[in-house]
Amino acid sequence: MATSNRIAEIAAAVGEPARAAMLAALMDGRALTATELAGVATITAQTASGHLARLGSVGLITVEKQGRHRYHSLASAEVARMIESVMQIAGGVSLSRSPPRVGPRDTDLRHARTCYDHLAGALGVSITDALRASGAVEIQGDAALLSASGLERMQALGILHHGGEPRSIRPVCRPCLDWSERRMHLAGALGAAICSHALAQAWVRRRPGTRALEITPAGRIGFRRAFGVEEVAATVAFRP
Structure with missing residues (x-):
């Protein structure tokens, strides 16, 4: 009270x-x-x-x-x-100066990269936003949950196989604070599976000598069909 x-x-x-x-x-x-x-x-x-x-x-x-x-x-x-x-x-006047620039200066790293074994950068955050908007994933604080409908969807896409990872002790999914976007992207078994699937389907290519990833023409179609994520110039967005 x-x-x-x-x-x-x-x-x-x-x-x-x-x-x-x-x-x-x-x-x-x-x-x-x-x-x-x-x-x-x-x-x-x-x-x-x-x-x-x-x-x-x-x-x-x-x-x-x-x-x-x-x-x-x-x-x-x-x-x-x-x-x-x-x-x-107060009259709609901004209380702060221009937002601070955060994360790497390298545009490629900001756009799409790996964070250990999962996708990060604008691409990773946009996929996470899309999964949350569709109800496939729920995030609260430092915990995340893959819903029943989300599991079915990931299995239908071939990202997660039936039975999951019974021998794995890692969480199915967990939020990871993105270095450049400063919002959450997905880690855990699901985050790793999405990254592996994207690489296997040639939706992304590794850039030599860096963690940056290049989104391929096939990836523009694949990410849109699988998650509703759209690539626009050097930024990534999703359609709710």
């Missing part, structure tokens, strides 16, 4: 220019580091860490540690709606 003290606590956390700028920067759904958010708010990384701790203490942001980095994102859709409402009341 909301109390006046709780409302005042949240309002005070939002009502500071640097924190407001950082919250606005997270509105596009990406997860950002403290250094990136410090740049948005034009403050030092040390000062940003204090502000982020304050936002986390009132439940406005969450933190996910991956490797040596800590990535910050809005805690929920409810928080995003609150920030959006405040921005509308």
Whole structure:
């Protein structure tokens, strides 16, 4: 139950220019580091860490540690709606500077690459978005679930075989925070199977000396038919 003290606590956390700028920067759904958010708010990384701790203490942001980095994102859709409402009341003026550029500068790596044994980059994230939109995969927090309809679909496509991987101890699917997109792509047995299938069907080709992948003409058709993913110039999108 909301109390006046709780409302005042949240309002005070939002009502500071640097924190407001950082919250606005997270509105596009990406997860950002403290250094990136410090740049948005034009403050030092040390000062940003204090502000982020304050936002986390009132439940406005969450933190996910991956490797040596800590990535910050809005805690929920409810928080995003609150920030959006405040921005509308403020006159629709953006609270932050241009969004920070994240991930590799190499366009090919940003477009499509492997992340260990699964697809990443714009391609991997778009496939994940498409699977979530169709109800084939559900993602909540750091857990993911392949639905019954999703399993049937993957089996029909020949991506997963009947019986799955009974001897494997790895999860069927799990979310993995994408390095360049800063949104989730799929890892686990399903992510690996999709990558293996794409390589076997020559939908993608490995680029020598790099983790970058090239989407082939057959891949443009295959990804569209299998997942509803469309390749547009140097970006990837999906049709819900």
